[in-house]
Amino acid sequence: MSRRVRLWLVLAAGTGLAVLLVAACLDLPNFGGDRHPYGDRAVRASIARHTANVISSVNFDQRAFDTLGEMTILFGAVLGCVMLLRQTRDEHRARPRPAEVAPPVRRYALLVLPVALVTGIYVVAHGQLSPGGGFQGGVVAATALHLLYLGADYGALERIRPLGVYEVGDALAASAYVVLGLAGLLGSTAFLANSLLPYGTFNTLSSGGTVPLLNAAIGMEVACAVVLLLARFLDQAVEIEKENGE
Amino acid sequence: MNGWTLAATVGLAGGLGTALWGVATGPLRRRVVAQNLATALACPAMLLLAQGYGRPAYVDLGLVLALLGPVGTLVFARLLADELAEDPPRAWVATWAVAALGAVTVIALCVATGPSRAMAKLLVIGALLIGGNVIASRALAGGFRRVGRG
Amino acid sequence: MADAVIVVALLLVAATATVAVATRDPARQALVLSVLGVVLAVLFTVFQAPDVGLSQLAVGSALTPLLLMLTVRKVRRRGRDEEHER
Secondary structure, three states, rough: OOOOHHHHHHHHHHHHHHHHHHHHHHHOOOOOOOHHHHHHHHHHHHHHOOOOOHHHHHHHHOOOHHHHHHHHHHHHHHHHHHOOOOOOEEEEEEOOOOOOOHHHHHHHHHHHHHHHHHHHHHHHHHOOHHHHHHHHHHHHHHHHOOOHHHHHHHHHHHHOOOHHHHHHHHHHHHHHHHHHHHHHHOOOOOOOOOOOOOOOOOOOOOOOOOOHHHHHHHHHHHHHHHHHHHHHHHHHHHHHEOOOOO | HHHOOOOOOOOHHHHHHHHHHHHHHHOOOHHHHHHHHHHHHHHHHHHHHHHOOOOHHHHHHHHHHHHHHHHHHHHHHHOHHHHHHHHHOOOHHHHHHHHHHHHHHHHHHHHHHHHOOHHHHHHHHHHHHHHHHHHHHHHHHHOOEOOOOO | OOOHHHHHHHHHHHHHHHHHHOOHHHHHHHHHHHHHHHHHHHHHHOOOOHHHHHHHHHHHHHHHHHHHHHHHHHHHHHHHHHHOOO
């Protein structure tokens, strides 16, 4: 295929896509209208199951199966990264030299680390009540651990980060989500149905049936996955060198 | 639109607009400072929006930003340490001005909230925001020496 | 008038995203990208989608810059090593 033909092909396909997109946009409901058929139903279902945060109810109850798919995507993506960034045969590890960090920066990092960790857990635990949930809280908690690399050095981070534990945690959390779904199948009607637990009192930590449990599973999965992902990137950037390198 | 959202709009347009200009042009030392100030300016705007919309739950966004914004700047300070050591940023006036702006915002919000748990949360966010912003500035101005391969 | 904050957030996102595309050096691009993350979080908040905004903040403010800067460091070091061997 010559350059000219390819160009025409791209132009034709691009024009077709643009026409379809514009046609779709013209048919959209107006910005900020007062009719929201899907929203109304989602809010009604969410309040019926005592989940104050409707988004959490959609993610972990009404569309919990979609979240299972998203979790599997993250799991697979991290697995792929871990495979690609492993140490190959012609590479060796060099001990990272400790960095000289200014004392105020070091103190700040060591002080904020526990605060950020607690905030991550808080965001996961309040997923059914206020904005946030497993994904957001998990990422915050995992980022918090890496303050040890930023405020001290890589050796300090490696000491509190046994990777095997995080690998097991990642797999356990991912299977916990599926097991909770299967429990719904055995205990009542359908896979991931939210009818196992009592719905609790509206706007308290234990409300929402299985929503907080699924939230916790996702939080643990995401936190472990992010730690594993960053571990491979840090290994490559800090420790692993080509044989015959400097 | 009430006074809180108006203040947030003005802060976003002026503050983040300036920060964007700073991060887009000039030498590296200016860009890292602008990145630090962008997070330090966005956090008070988030708090003002939460108050303006009357949604206390939105304060969580300000909390996460006050925690992770300075961490992001520490990432740049650490991994660009060699380049920044040759040409260290000096931006104490801008840093303290933005810190003062954050303090004024948090105090105004505290007065509007009244003594309660929400006020304690706002004070924690304010402390994290100002402390993090100042420390991140310190880290940019030579917080990491001889990082080498670490 | 009530939409002024939405207009400001949209303009900021458009401008920051354009700058991010136009910046060539990866380290400077990572700086712009982290500002873009914050601006996007503001946009999601003014659209009353704080859950999405929180996800954007969690990922965009520290995690993405760390991944990008570690990659830049690895690539630059490999380049330096090869120059050394020659």
